[in-house]
Amino acid sequence: MIGGESGARLPKEGRMKLMATKTSPIGIIDSGIGGFSVALKMQQQLPHENLLYFGDGGNMPYGNHSAEEILTMTRYMLRFMEERGVKALLVACNTISCLIDRYRDDMTCPVLSVVEAGADAVSQMAVHKVGVISTCFTHSTRCYPDLIGKKAPDKEVVSHGCPDLAKLVEANVGDPAGQGILDADIQANMDALVNQEKIDCCVLGCTHYPLVEKNIQRLYPGLPLIDPADQMAKTIAGYLQENGLVNDQPGKGTLDIYTTGSVEEYREKAAKVGLNPVTSVQDYPILKL
Known part of the structure:
Protein backbone atom coordinates (compact mmCIF):
# COMPACT_ATOMS: atom_id res chain seq x y z
CA MET A 1 0.00 0.00 0.00
CA ILE A 2 1.37 3.45 -0.85
CA GLY A 3 1.69 5.57 2.24
CA GLY A 4 1.39 2.68 4.70
CA GLU A 5 3.91 0.44 6.41
CA SER A 6 5.65 -0.46 3.16
CA GLY A 7 4.47 2.55 1.16
CA ALA A 8 6.14 5.82 0.29
CA ARG A 9 7.74 7.99 2.94
CA LEU A 10 7.88 11.76 2.90
CA PRO A 11 10.99 13.28 1.30
CA LYS A 12 13.88 14.03 3.61
CA GLU A 13 13.74 17.58 4.97
CA GLY A 14 15.49 20.09 2.78
CA ARG A 15 15.61 17.90 -0.32
CA MET A 16 14.53 19.55 -3.57
CA LYS A 17 11.55 17.78 -5.11
CA LEU A 18 10.44 18.05 -8.72
CA MET A 19 6.73 18.81 -8.86
CA ALA A 20 4.85 15.86 -10.31
CA THR A 21 2.19 16.62 -12.89
CA LYS A 22 -0.50 14.53 -14.54
CA THR A 23 1.75 13.92 -17.54
CA SER A 24 4.84 12.99 -15.50
CA PRO A 25 5.84 9.39 -16.20
CA VAL A 114 6.17 -5.75 -6.01
CA VAL A 115 6.59 -7.91 -2.89
CA GLU A 116 4.17 -5.68 -0.97
CA ALA A 117 1.71 -5.98 -3.85
CA GLY A 118 2.06 -9.76 -3.91
CA ALA A 119 1.46 -10.04 -0.17
CA ASP A 120 -1.59 -7.80 -0.45
CA ALA A 121 -3.00 -10.02 -3.19
CA VAL A 122 -2.46 -13.19 -1.13
CA SER A 123 -4.12 -11.68 1.94
CA GLN A 124 -7.34 -11.24 -0.05
CA MET A 125 -7.53 -14.88 -1.16
CA ALA A 126 -9.46 -17.67 0.57
CA VAL A 127 -6.55 -20.14 0.55
CA HIS A 128 -4.42 -21.77 3.25
CA LYS A 129 -1.17 -23.09 1.75
CA VAL A 130 0.61 -20.56 -0.46
CA GLY A 131 3.56 -21.42 -2.69
CA VAL A 132 6.09 -18.78 -3.71
CA ILE A 133 8.63 -19.22 -6.50
CA SER A 134 11.37 -16.60 -6.75
CA THR A 135 15.08 -16.07 -7.30
CA CYS A 136 17.36 -17.67 -4.74
CA PHE A 137 18.18 -14.26 -3.27
CA THR A 138 14.52 -13.36 -2.74
CA HIS A 139 13.94 -16.79 -1.21
CA SER A 140 16.91 -16.38 1.14
CA THR A 141 15.59 -13.07 2.54
CA ARG A 142 12.24 -14.65 3.53
CA CYS A 143 10.58 -11.39 2.49
CA TYR A 144 7.47 -13.12 1.11
CA PRO A 145 6.85 -15.48 4.07
CA ASP A 146 7.51 -12.66 6.54
CA LEU A 147 5.28 -10.09 4.84
CA ILE A 148 2.47 -12.54 4.07
CA GLY A 149 2.70 -13.70 7.69
CA LYS A 150 2.14 -10.13 8.89
CA LYS A 151 -0.79 -9.49 6.57
CA ALA A 152 -2.40 -12.95 6.69
CA PRO A 153 -1.13 -14.96 9.68
CA ASP A 154 -3.64 -17.73 8.95
CA LYS A 155 -1.78 -18.72 5.78
CA GLU A 156 1.11 -21.17 5.51
CA VAL A 157 3.82 -20.12 3.05
CA VAL A 158 6.15 -22.52 1.24
CA SER A 159 8.93 -20.58 -0.51
CA HIS A 160 11.24 -21.98 -3.18
CA GLY A 161 14.24 -20.37 -4.89
CA CYS A 162 14.77 -21.03 -8.60
CA PRO A 163 18.46 -20.66 -9.53
CA ASP A 164 18.11 -20.37 -13.31
CA LEU A 165 14.50 -19.65 -14.26
CA ALA A 166 14.73 -15.86 -14.55
CA LYS A 167 17.82 -16.14 -16.75
CA LEU A 168 16.13 -18.78 -18.93
CA VAL A 169 13.01 -16.63 -19.31
CA GLU A 170 15.20 -13.70 -20.32
CA ALA A 171 16.85 -15.81 -23.01
CA ASN A 172 13.85 -17.77 -24.31
CA VAL A 173 10.64 -15.77 -23.85
CA GLY A 174 8.67 -15.68 -27.09
CA ASP A 175 10.99 -18.20 -28.78
CA PRO A 176 9.17 -21.43 -29.77
CA ALA A 177 12.47 -23.34 -29.79
CA GLY A 178 13.10 -22.47 -26.14
CA GLN A 179 9.79 -23.62 -24.66
CA GLY A 180 11.06 -27.12 -23.86
CA ILE A 181 13.95 -25.65 -21.87
CA LEU A 182 11.55 -23.43 -19.95
CA ASP A 183 9.08 -26.26 -19.27
CA ALA A 184 11.82 -28.52 -17.92
CA ASP A 185 13.12 -25.87 -15.53
CA ILE A 186 9.61 -24.93 -14.36
CA GLN A 187 8.87 -28.57 -13.57
CA ALA A 188 12.19 -29.04 -11.76
CA ASN A 189 11.27 -26.15 -9.48
CA MET A 190 7.51 -26.62 -9.07
CA ASP A 191 6.78 -30.37 -9.08
CA ALA A 192 7.50 -30.75 -5.37
CA LEU A 193 5.42 -27.69 -4.46
CA VAL A 194 2.41 -28.96 -6.39
CA ASN A 195 2.64 -32.73 -5.89
CA GLN A 196 4.19 -33.02 -2.42
CA GLU A 197 3.46 -29.75 -0.61
CA LYS A 198 -0.02 -29.58 -2.21
CA ILE A 199 -0.05 -25.78 -2.42
CA ASP A 200 -3.41 -24.07 -2.99
CA CYS A 201 -1.96 -21.28 -5.13
CA CYS A 202 1.42 -19.97 -6.26
CA VAL A 203 2.84 -16.46 -6.15
CA LEU A 204 5.00 -15.63 -9.15
CA GLY A 205 7.67 -14.03 -6.99
CA CYS A 206 9.87 -12.80 -9.83
CA THR A 207 8.54 -10.47 -12.51
CA HIS A 208 10.11 -12.67 -15.18
CA TYR A 209 7.77 -15.52 -14.28
CA PRO A 210 4.45 -13.99 -15.51
CA LEU A 211 6.07 -13.94 -18.95
CA VAL A 212 5.83 -17.77 -18.87
CA GLU A 213 2.49 -17.89 -17.03
CA LYS A 214 0.94 -19.83 -19.92
CA ASN A 215 3.66 -22.49 -19.61
CA ILE A 216 2.93 -22.87 -15.90
CA GLN A 217 -0.82 -23.03 -16.47
CA ARG A 218 -0.33 -25.70 -19.11
CA LEU A 219 1.93 -27.78 -16.84
CA TYR A 220 -0.25 -27.34 -13.73
CA PRO A 221 -3.83 -26.77 -14.92
CA GLY A 222 -6.15 -25.52 -12.23
CA LEU A 223 -3.41 -24.09 -10.00
CA PRO A 224 -4.26 -20.43 -9.23
CA LEU A 225 -1.31 -18.15 -10.03
CA ILE A 226 -0.82 -14.77 -8.38
CA ASP A 227 0.84 -12.09 -10.48
CA PRO A 228 1.69 -9.19 -8.12
CA ALA A 229 1.59 -6.80 -11.10
Missing part, protein backbone atom coordinates in the same frame (compact mmCIF):
# COMPACT_ATOMS: atom_id res chain seq x y z
CA ILE A 26 5.49 6.43 -13.87
CA GLY A 27 8.90 4.83 -13.42
CA ILE A 28 9.49 1.07 -13.53
CA ILE A 29 12.83 -0.47 -12.57
CA ASP A 30 13.97 -4.07 -12.94
CA SER A 31 17.15 -6.08 -13.30
CA GLY A 32 16.16 -7.07 -16.84
CA ILE A 33 13.06 -7.60 -18.98
CA GLY A 34 11.00 -9.17 -16.18
CA GLY A 35 9.45 -5.80 -15.43
CA PHE A 36 7.91 -5.88 -18.91
CA SER A 37 5.15 -7.92 -17.23
CA VAL A 38 4.47 -4.93 -14.95
CA ALA A 39 4.66 -2.47 -17.86
CA LEU A 40 2.18 -4.63 -19.78
CA LYS A 41 -0.31 -4.59 -16.88
CA MET A 42 0.08 -0.81 -16.66
CA GLN A 43 -0.60 -0.40 -20.37
CA GLN A 44 -3.65 -2.64 -20.11
CA GLN A 45 -5.15 -1.10 -16.96
CA LEU A 46 -3.87 2.51 -17.15
CA PRO A 47 -3.45 3.01 -20.91
CA HIS A 48 -3.16 6.82 -20.81
CA GLU A 49 -0.20 6.91 -18.43
CA ASN A 50 3.32 7.64 -19.66
CA LEU A 51 5.84 5.00 -18.56
CA LEU A 52 9.62 5.18 -18.13
CA TYR A 53 11.35 1.80 -17.88
CA PHE A 54 14.91 1.03 -16.78
CA GLY A 55 16.21 -2.52 -17.17
CA ASP A 56 19.73 -3.17 -15.88
CA GLY A 57 20.31 -5.98 -18.36
CA GLY A 58 24.06 -5.59 -18.20
CA ASN A 59 24.06 -6.77 -14.58
CA MET A 60 21.33 -9.41 -14.88
CA PRO A 61 20.55 -11.55 -12.88
CA TYR A 62 20.45 -9.54 -9.66
CA GLY A 63 19.65 -12.63 -7.59
CA ASN A 64 23.23 -13.84 -8.00
CA HIS A 65 24.76 -10.63 -6.59
CA SER A 66 25.44 -9.70 -2.96
CA ALA A 67 23.04 -7.41 -1.10
CA GLU A 68 25.54 -4.53 -1.17
CA GLU A 69 26.05 -4.89 -4.92
CA ILE A 70 22.28 -4.96 -5.45
CA LEU A 71 21.89 -1.76 -3.41
CA THR A 72 24.61 -0.02 -5.42
CA MET A 73 22.99 -0.99 -8.73
CA THR A 74 19.53 -0.06 -7.46
CA ARG A 75 20.62 3.42 -6.38
CA TYR A 76 22.05 3.93 -9.87
CA MET A 77 18.56 3.33 -11.31
CA LEU A 78 16.91 5.46 -8.61
CA ARG A 79 19.07 8.46 -9.54
CA PHE A 80 18.06 7.97 -13.17
CA MET A 81 14.36 8.07 -12.23
CA GLU A 82 14.69 10.94 -9.75
CA GLU A 83 16.46 13.10 -12.34
CA ARG A 84 13.57 12.56 -14.75
CA GLY A 85 10.85 13.52 -12.30
CA VAL A 86 8.72 10.37 -12.19
CA LYS A 87 5.45 10.78 -10.26
CA ALA A 88 5.66 7.28 -8.77
CA LEU A 89 8.14 4.43 -8.91
CA LEU A 90 7.25 0.77 -9.32
CA VAL A 91 9.98 -1.58 -8.13
CA ALA A 92 9.26 -4.44 -10.52
CA CYS A 93 12.13 -6.61 -9.33
CA ASN A 94 11.36 -8.86 -6.36
CA THR A 95 15.05 -9.11 -5.48
CA ILE A 96 15.32 -5.32 -5.22
CA SER A 97 11.98 -5.12 -3.39
CA CYS A 98 13.33 -7.28 -0.57
CA LEU A 99 15.77 -4.47 0.29
CA ILE A 100 13.28 -1.59 -0.04
CA ASP A 101 13.74 -0.28 3.51
CA ARG A 102 17.41 0.40 2.74
CA TYR A 103 16.82 2.73 -0.23
CA ARG A 104 13.24 4.02 -0.23
CA ASP A 105 14.26 7.35 1.33
CA ASP A 106 16.51 7.96 -1.70
CA MET A 107 13.38 8.90 -3.67
CA THR A 108 11.11 11.93 -3.31
CA CYS A 109 8.15 10.20 -4.98
CA PRO A 110 6.05 7.26 -3.77
CA VAL A 111 7.74 3.88 -4.17
CA LEU A 112 5.64 0.72 -4.59
CA SER A 113 7.19 -2.69 -4.02
CA ASP A 230 -2.22 -6.95 -11.04
CA GLN A 231 -2.27 -5.59 -7.49
CA MET A 232 0.44 -3.04 -8.34
CA ALA A 233 -1.71 -1.58 -11.12
CA LYS A 234 -4.75 -1.35 -8.81
CA THR A 235 -2.74 0.31 -6.03
CA ILE A 236 -1.05 2.87 -8.26
CA ALA A 237 -4.38 3.69 -9.93
CA GLY A 238 -5.86 4.47 -6.52
CA TYR A 239 -2.89 6.65 -5.57
CA LEU A 240 -3.08 8.67 -8.80
CA GLN A 241 -6.83 9.18 -8.40
CA GLU A 242 -6.53 10.30 -4.77
CA ASN A 243 -3.78 12.79 -5.61
CA GLY A 244 -5.17 14.27 -8.82
CA LEU A 245 -2.36 12.80 -10.91
CA VAL A 246 -4.33 10.69 -13.39
CA ASN A 247 -3.13 11.41 -16.92
CA ASP A 248 -6.27 12.40 -18.82
CA GLN A 249 -4.68 12.70 -22.25
CA PRO A 250 -6.96 11.24 -24.95
CA GLY A 251 -4.46 8.90 -26.58
CA LYS A 252 -2.24 6.09 -25.35
CA GLY A 253 0.63 6.95 -23.06
CA THR A 254 4.27 6.67 -24.07
CA LEU A 255 6.72 3.94 -23.06
CA ASP A 256 10.40 4.86 -23.14
CA ILE A 257 12.77 1.99 -22.35
CA TYR A 258 16.38 2.39 -21.21
CA THR A 259 18.75 -0.52 -20.71
CA THR A 260 22.35 -1.24 -19.85
CA GLY A 261 21.96 -4.42 -21.89
CA SER A 262 21.23 -5.01 -25.57
CA VAL A 263 18.94 -2.41 -27.13
CA GLU A 264 18.07 -4.78 -29.96
CA GLU A 265 17.18 -7.59 -27.54
CA TYR A 266 14.99 -5.28 -25.45
CA ARG A 267 13.22 -3.99 -28.55
CA GLU A 268 12.61 -7.55 -29.76
CA LYS A 269 11.42 -8.84 -26.35
CA ALA A 270 9.14 -5.83 -25.84
CA ALA A 271 7.36 -6.70 -29.07
CA LYS A 272 7.16 -10.40 -28.18
CA VAL A 273 5.48 -9.80 -24.81
CA GLY A 274 2.96 -7.43 -26.39
CA LEU A 275 4.06 -3.99 -25.19
CA ASN A 276 2.38 -1.35 -27.37
CA PRO A 277 3.25 1.38 -27.95
CA VAL A 278 7.00 1.34 -27.39
CA THR A 279 8.05 4.93 -28.02
CA SER A 280 11.80 4.35 -27.79
CA VAL A 281 14.43 1.85 -26.67
CA GLN A 282 17.72 3.48 -25.71
CA ASP A 283 21.12 2.46 -24.38
CA TYR A 284 22.29 3.66 -20.97
CA PRO A 285 25.82 3.26 -19.56
CA ILE A 286 26.30 0.28 -17.28
CA LEU A 287 27.47 0.82 -13.71
CA LYS A 288 30.80 -0.93 -13.34
CA LEU A 289 30.97 -2.82 -10.05
Whole structure:
Protein backbone atom coordinates (compact mmCIF):
# COMPACT_ATOMS: atom_id res chain seq x y z
CA MET A 1 0.00 0.00 0.00
CA ILE A 2 1.37 3.45 -0.85
CA GLY A 3 1.69 5.57 2.24
CA GLY A 4 1.39 2.68 4.70
CA GLU A 5 3.91 0.44 6.41
CA SER A 6 5.65 -0.46 3.16
CA GLY A 7 4.47 2.55 1.16
CA ALA A 8 6.14 5.82 0.29
CA ARG A 9 7.74 7.99 2.94
CA LEU A 10 7.88 11.76 2.90
CA PRO A 11 10.99 13.28 1.30
CA LYS A 12 13.88 14.03 3.61
CA GLU A 13 13.74 17.58 4.97
CA GLY A 14 15.49 20.09 2.78
CA ARG A 15 15.61 17.90 -0.32
CA MET A 16 14.53 19.55 -3.57
CA LYS A 17 11.55 17.78 -5.11
CA LEU A 18 10.44 18.05 -8.72
CA MET A 19 6.73 18.81 -8.86
CA ALA A 20 4.85 15.86 -10.31
CA THR A 21 2.19 16.62 -12.89
CA LYS A 22 -0.50 14.53 -14.54
CA THR A 23 1.75 13.92 -17.54
CA SER A 24 4.84 12.99 -15.50
CA PRO A 25 5.84 9.39 -16.20
CA ILE A 26 5.49 6.43 -13.87
CA GLY A 27 8.90 4.83 -13.42
CA ILE A 28 9.49 1.07 -13.53
CA ILE A 29 12.83 -0.47 -12.57
CA ASP A 30 13.97 -4.07 -12.94
CA SER A 31 17.15 -6.08 -13.30
CA GLY A 32 16.16 -7.07 -16.84
CA ILE A 33 13.06 -7.60 -18.98
CA GLY A 34 11.00 -9.17 -16.18
CA GLY A 35 9.45 -5.80 -15.43
CA PHE A 36 7.91 -5.88 -18.91
CA SER A 37 5.15 -7.92 -17.23
CA VAL A 38 4.47 -4.93 -14.95
CA ALA A 39 4.66 -2.47 -17.86
CA LEU A 40 2.18 -4.63 -19.78
CA LYS A 41 -0.31 -4.59 -16.88
CA MET A 42 0.08 -0.81 -16.66
CA GLN A 43 -0.60 -0.40 -20.37
CA GLN A 44 -3.65 -2.64 -20.11
CA GLN A 45 -5.15 -1.10 -16.96
CA LEU A 46 -3.87 2.51 -17.15
CA PRO A 47 -3.45 3.01 -20.91
CA HIS A 48 -3.16 6.82 -20.81
CA GLU A 49 -0.20 6.91 -18.43
CA ASN A 50 3.32 7.64 -19.66
CA LEU A 51 5.84 5.00 -18.56
CA LEU A 52 9.62 5.18 -18.13
CA TYR A 53 11.35 1.80 -17.88
CA PHE A 54 14.91 1.03 -16.78
CA GLY A 55 16.21 -2.52 -17.17
CA ASP A 56 19.73 -3.17 -15.88
CA GLY A 57 20.31 -5.98 -18.36
CA GLY A 58 24.06 -5.59 -18.20
CA ASN A 59 24.06 -6.77 -14.58
CA MET A 60 21.33 -9.41 -14.88
CA PRO A 61 20.55 -11.55 -12.88
CA TYR A 62 20.45 -9.54 -9.66
CA GLY A 63 19.65 -12.63 -7.59
CA ASN A 64 23.23 -13.84 -8.00
CA HIS A 65 24.76 -10.63 -6.59
CA SER A 66 25.44 -9.70 -2.96
CA ALA A 67 23.04 -7.41 -1.10
CA GLU A 68 25.54 -4.53 -1.17
CA GLU A 69 26.05 -4.89 -4.92
CA ILE A 70 22.28 -4.96 -5.45
CA LEU A 71 21.89 -1.76 -3.41
CA THR A 72 24.61 -0.02 -5.42
CA MET A 73 22.99 -0.99 -8.73
CA THR A 74 19.53 -0.06 -7.46
CA ARG A 75 20.62 3.42 -6.38
CA TYR A 76 22.05 3.93 -9.87
CA MET A 77 18.56 3.33 -11.31
CA LEU A 78 16.91 5.46 -8.61
CA ARG A 79 19.07 8.46 -9.54
CA PHE A 80 18.06 7.97 -13.17
CA MET A 81 14.36 8.07 -12.23
CA GLU A 82 14.69 10.94 -9.75
CA GLU A 83 16.46 13.10 -12.34
CA ARG A 84 13.57 12.56 -14.75
CA GLY A 85 10.85 13.52 -12.30
CA VAL A 86 8.72 10.37 -12.19
CA LYS A 87 5.45 10.78 -10.26
CA ALA A 88 5.66 7.28 -8.77
CA LEU A 89 8.14 4.43 -8.91
CA LEU A 90 7.25 0.77 -9.32
CA VAL A 91 9.98 -1.58 -8.13
CA ALA A 92 9.26 -4.44 -10.52
CA CYS A 93 12.13 -6.61 -9.33
CA ASN A 94 11.36 -8.86 -6.36
CA THR A 95 15.05 -9.11 -5.48
CA ILE A 96 15.32 -5.32 -5.22
CA SER A 97 11.98 -5.12 -3.39
CA CYS A 98 13.33 -7.28 -0.57
CA LEU A 99 15.77 -4.47 0.29
CA ILE A 100 13.28 -1.59 -0.04
CA ASP A 101 13.74 -0.28 3.51
CA ARG A 102 17.41 0.40 2.74
CA TYR A 103 16.82 2.73 -0.23
CA ARG A 104 13.24 4.02 -0.23
CA ASP A 105 14.26 7.35 1.33
CA ASP A 106 16.51 7.96 -1.70
CA MET A 107 13.38 8.90 -3.67
CA THR A 108 11.11 11.93 -3.31
CA CYS A 109 8.15 10.20 -4.98
CA PRO A 110 6.05 7.26 -3.77
CA VAL A 111 7.74 3.88 -4.17
CA LEU A 112 5.64 0.72 -4.59
CA SER A 113 7.19 -2.69 -4.02
CA VAL A 114 6.17 -5.75 -6.01
CA VAL A 115 6.59 -7.91 -2.89
CA GLU A 116 4.17 -5.68 -0.97
CA ALA A 117 1.71 -5.98 -3.85
CA GLY A 118 2.06 -9.76 -3.91
CA ALA A 119 1.46 -10.04 -0.17
CA ASP A 120 -1.59 -7.80 -0.45
CA ALA A 121 -3.00 -10.02 -3.19
CA VAL A 122 -2.46 -13.19 -1.13
CA SER A 123 -4.12 -11.68 1.94
CA GLN A 124 -7.34 -11.24 -0.05
CA MET A 125 -7.53 -14.88 -1.16
CA ALA A 126 -9.46 -17.67 0.57
CA VAL A 127 -6.55 -20.14 0.55
CA HIS A 128 -4.42 -21.77 3.25
CA LYS A 129 -1.17 -23.09 1.75
CA VAL A 130 0.61 -20.56 -0.46
CA GLY A 131 3.56 -21.42 -2.69
CA VAL A 132 6.09 -18.78 -3.71
CA ILE A 133 8.63 -19.22 -6.50
CA SER A 134 11.37 -16.60 -6.75
CA THR A 135 15.08 -16.07 -7.30
CA CYS A 136 17.36 -17.67 -4.74
CA PHE A 137 18.18 -14.26 -3.27
CA THR A 138 14.52 -13.36 -2.74
CA HIS A 139 13.94 -16.79 -1.21
CA SER A 140 16.91 -16.38 1.14
CA THR A 141 15.59 -13.07 2.54
CA ARG A 142 12.24 -14.65 3.53
CA CYS A 143 10.58 -11.39 2.49
CA TYR A 144 7.47 -13.12 1.11
CA PRO A 145 6.85 -15.48 4.07
CA ASP A 146 7.51 -12.66 6.54
CA LEU A 147 5.28 -10.09 4.84
CA ILE A 148 2.47 -12.54 4.07
CA GLY A 149 2.70 -13.70 7.69
CA LYS A 150 2.14 -10.13 8.89
CA LYS A 151 -0.79 -9.49 6.57
CA ALA A 152 -2.40 -12.95 6.69
CA PRO A 153 -1.13 -14.96 9.68
CA ASP A 154 -3.64 -17.73 8.95
CA LYS A 155 -1.78 -18.72 5.78
CA GLU A 156 1.11 -21.17 5.51
CA VAL A 157 3.82 -20.12 3.05
CA VAL A 158 6.15 -22.52 1.24
CA SER A 159 8.93 -20.58 -0.51
CA HIS A 160 11.24 -21.98 -3.18
CA GLY A 161 14.24 -20.37 -4.89
CA CYS A 162 14.77 -21.03 -8.60
CA PRO A 163 18.46 -20.66 -9.53
CA ASP A 164 18.11 -20.37 -13.31
CA LEU A 165 14.50 -19.65 -14.26
CA ALA A 166 14.73 -15.86 -14.55
CA LYS A 167 17.82 -16.14 -16.75
CA LEU A 168 16.13 -18.78 -18.93
CA VAL A 169 13.01 -16.63 -19.31
CA GLU A 170 15.20 -13.70 -20.32
CA ALA A 171 16.85 -15.81 -23.01
CA ASN A 172 13.85 -17.77 -24.31
CA VAL A 173 10.64 -15.77 -23.85
CA GLY A 174 8.67 -15.68 -27.09
CA ASP A 175 10.99 -18.20 -28.78
CA PRO A 176 9.17 -21.43 -29.77
CA ALA A 177 12.47 -23.34 -29.79
CA GLY A 178 13.10 -22.47 -26.14
CA GLN A 179 9.79 -23.62 -24.66
CA GLY A 180 11.06 -27.12 -23.86
CA ILE A 181 13.95 -25.65 -21.87
CA LEU A 182 11.55 -23.43 -19.95
CA ASP A 183 9.08 -26.26 -19.27
CA ALA A 184 11.82 -28.52 -17.92
CA ASP A 185 13.12 -25.87 -15.53
CA ILE A 186 9.61 -24.93 -14.36
CA GLN A 187 8.87 -28.57 -13.57
CA ALA A 188 12.19 -29.04 -11.76
CA ASN A 189 11.27 -26.15 -9.48
CA MET A 190 7.51 -26.62 -9.07
CA ASP A 191 6.78 -30.37 -9.08
CA ALA A 192 7.50 -30.75 -5.37
CA LEU A 193 5.42 -27.69 -4.46
CA VAL A 194 2.41 -28.96 -6.39
CA ASN A 195 2.64 -32.73 -5.89
CA GLN A 196 4.19 -33.02 -2.42
CA GLU A 197 3.46 -29.75 -0.61
CA LYS A 198 -0.02 -29.58 -2.21
CA ILE A 199 -0.05 -25.78 -2.42
CA ASP A 200 -3.41 -24.07 -2.99
CA CYS A 201 -1.96 -21.28 -5.13
CA CYS A 202 1.42 -19.97 -6.26
CA VAL A 203 2.84 -16.46 -6.15
CA LEU A 204 5.00 -15.63 -9.15
CA GLY A 205 7.67 -14.03 -6.99
CA CYS A 206 9.87 -12.80 -9.83
CA THR A 207 8.54 -10.47 -12.51
CA HIS A 208 10.11 -12.67 -15.18
CA TYR A 209 7.77 -15.52 -14.28
CA PRO A 210 4.45 -13.99 -15.51
CA LEU A 211 6.07 -13.94 -18.95
CA VAL A 212 5.83 -17.77 -18.87
CA GLU A 213 2.49 -17.89 -17.03
CA LYS A 214 0.94 -19.83 -19.92
CA ASN A 215 3.66 -22.49 -19.61
CA ILE A 216 2.93 -22.87 -15.90
CA GLN A 217 -0.82 -23.03 -16.47
CA ARG A 218 -0.33 -25.70 -19.11
CA LEU A 219 1.93 -27.78 -16.84
CA TYR A 220 -0.25 -27.34 -13.73
CA PRO A 221 -3.83 -26.77 -14.92
CA GLY A 222 -6.15 -25.52 -12.23
CA LEU A 223 -3.41 -24.09 -10.00
CA PRO A 224 -4.26 -20.43 -9.23
CA LEU A 225 -1.31 -18.15 -10.03
CA ILE A 226 -0.82 -14.77 -8.38
CA ASP A 227 0.84 -12.09 -10.48
CA PRO A 228 1.69 -9.19 -8.12
CA ALA A 229 1.59 -6.80 -11.10
CA ASP A 230 -2.22 -6.95 -11.04
CA GLN A 231 -2.27 -5.59 -7.49
CA MET A 232 0.44 -3.04 -8.34
CA ALA A 233 -1.71 -1.58 -11.12
CA LYS A 234 -4.75 -1.35 -8.81
CA THR A 235 -2.74 0.31 -6.03
CA ILE A 236 -1.05 2.87 -8.26
CA ALA A 237 -4.38 3.69 -9.93
CA GLY A 238 -5.86 4.47 -6.52
CA TYR A 239 -2.89 6.65 -5.57
CA LEU A 240 -3.08 8.67 -8.80
CA GLN A 241 -6.83 9.18 -8.40
CA GLU A 242 -6.53 10.30 -4.77
CA ASN A 243 -3.78 12.79 -5.61
CA GLY A 244 -5.17 14.27 -8.82
CA LEU A 245 -2.36 12.80 -10.91
CA VAL A 246 -4.33 10.69 -13.39
CA ASN A 247 -3.13 11.41 -16.92
CA ASP A 248 -6.27 12.40 -18.82
CA GLN A 249 -4.68 12.70 -22.25
CA PRO A 250 -6.96 11.24 -24.95
CA GLY A 251 -4.46 8.90 -26.58
CA LYS A 252 -2.24 6.09 -25.35
CA GLY A 253 0.63 6.95 -23.06
CA THR A 254 4.27 6.67 -24.07
CA LEU A 255 6.72 3.94 -23.06
CA ASP A 256 10.40 4.86 -23.14
CA ILE A 257 12.77 1.99 -22.35
CA TYR A 258 16.38 2.39 -21.21
CA THR A 259 18.75 -0.52 -20.71
CA THR A 260 22.35 -1.24 -19.85
CA GLY A 261 21.96 -4.42 -21.89
CA SER A 262 21.23 -5.01 -25.57
CA VAL A 263 18.94 -2.41 -27.13
CA GLU A 264 18.07 -4.78 -29.96
CA GLU A 265 17.18 -7.59 -27.54
CA TYR A 266 14.99 -5.28 -25.45
CA ARG A 267 13.22 -3.99 -28.55
CA GLU A 268 12.61 -7.55 -29.76
CA LYS A 269 11.42 -8.84 -26.35
CA ALA A 270 9.14 -5.83 -25.84
CA ALA A 271 7.36 -6.70 -29.07
CA LYS A 272 7.16 -10.40 -28.18
CA VAL A 273 5.48 -9.80 -24.81
CA GLY A 274 2.96 -7.43 -26.39
CA LEU A 275 4.06 -3.99 -25.19
CA ASN A 276 2.38 -1.35 -27.37
CA PRO A 277 3.25 1.38 -27.95
CA VAL A 278 7.00 1.34 -27.39
CA THR A 279 8.05 4.93 -28.02
CA SER A 280 11.80 4.35 -27.79
CA VAL A 281 14.43 1.85 -26.67
CA GLN A 282 17.72 3.48 -25.71
CA ASP A 283 21.12 2.46 -24.38
CA TYR A 284 22.29 3.66 -20.97
CA PRO A 285 25.82 3.26 -19.56
CA ILE A 286 26.30 0.28 -17.28
CA LEU A 287 27.47 0.82 -13.71
CA LYS A 288 30.80 -0.93 -13.34
CA LEU A 289 30.97 -2.82 -10.05
